[in-house]
Amino acid sequence: MKKIVAVAAAFIATVSFLSAAPTIYVVDMGKVYNNYYKAKEAMSQINASVENTNQELQKMNKQREDLIKEINAIQEKVNNPALTEDAKKKIVETEAQPKILQARRVEADMENIRNQAAQRLQQNARSIRQVHMQEILKVVSEIAAAKKADFIIEKTAALFSKPEADITEDVIKAVNASDPAAAKK
Numbered sequence: 001m002k003k004i005v006a007v008a009a010a011f012i013a014t015v016s017f018l019s020a021a022p023t024i025y026v027v028d029m030g031k032v033y034n035n036y037y038k039a040k041e042a043m044s045q046i047n048a049s050v051e052n053t054n055q056e057l058q059k060m061n062k063q064r065e066d067l068i069k070e071i072n073a074i075q076e077k078v079n080n081p082a083l084t085e086d087a088k089k090k091i092v093e094t095e096a097q098p099k100i101l102q103a104r105r106v107e108a109d110m111e112n113i114r115n116q117a118a119q120r121l122q123q124n125a126r127s128i129r130q131v132h133m134q135e136i137l138k139v140v141s142e143i144a145a146a147k148k149a150d151f152i153i154e155k156t157a158a159l160f161s162k163p164e165a166d167i168t169e170d171v172i173k174a175v176n177a178s179d180p181a182a183a184k185k
Contacts, residue, residue: 022150026161028168029154032136033129035172037179042128046121053117060110067103071096139174143167 033039074096078088144152147167155166176182 023148024151024153024161025144025147025149025165025167026153026155026158027140027166027171028156029133029136030156031168032171032175033132036132036136036175037181038135039129039132042125042132046125049121050117053113057110057113060106060113064103064106064110067099067106071099071103074099136171136175140167140171143170143174 074091077083078091078096083091140152143149152167153161155161155168
């Protein structure tokens with residue numbers, strides 16, 4: 001009889017355990033990332049780098065435009081009907097061609113700078129984002145443990161969730177808890 005009661009109790013406990021609904025929360029990781037103070041600082045640094053590159057490119061473009069003006073002035077000089085063909089040829093070879101080559105070098109340098117800056121910025125942004133996401137995921141795990149969650153799902157992947165299941169604001173507060181700027185306020 002005791003065995004039957006023990007087996008029945010074990011069966012009831014198993015059924016209760018299996019029928020217990022899992023605790024599921026959702027978090028909007030995009031919103032968390034966009035509100036993470038370290039991500040904002042990184043974006044600020046990336047924007048400053050973009051601005052520096054653009055300023056450098058503007059200087060180079062000004063140099064290129066000045067060269068084009070010089071080339072156009074040489075072209076007008078060559079169009080002078082009083083000059084002989086040999087004189088025109090000499091002006092083109094000695095004055096125009098070096099300026100044209102220099103302008104092409106500046107254009108090539110500008111293109112290289114654009115490409116290198118874009119690659120560097122993409123790589124830096126990707127690696128910074130990866131580090132930040134690891135930090136955020138650690139906080140999400142800590143909050144999940146504190147709330148005794150069985151699952152945390154990306155909010156955009158959930159077809160439906162109750163507002164009280166959304167822990168996005170909790171995560172934002174937690175990841176920004178160590179913000180030195182917030183401590184100064």
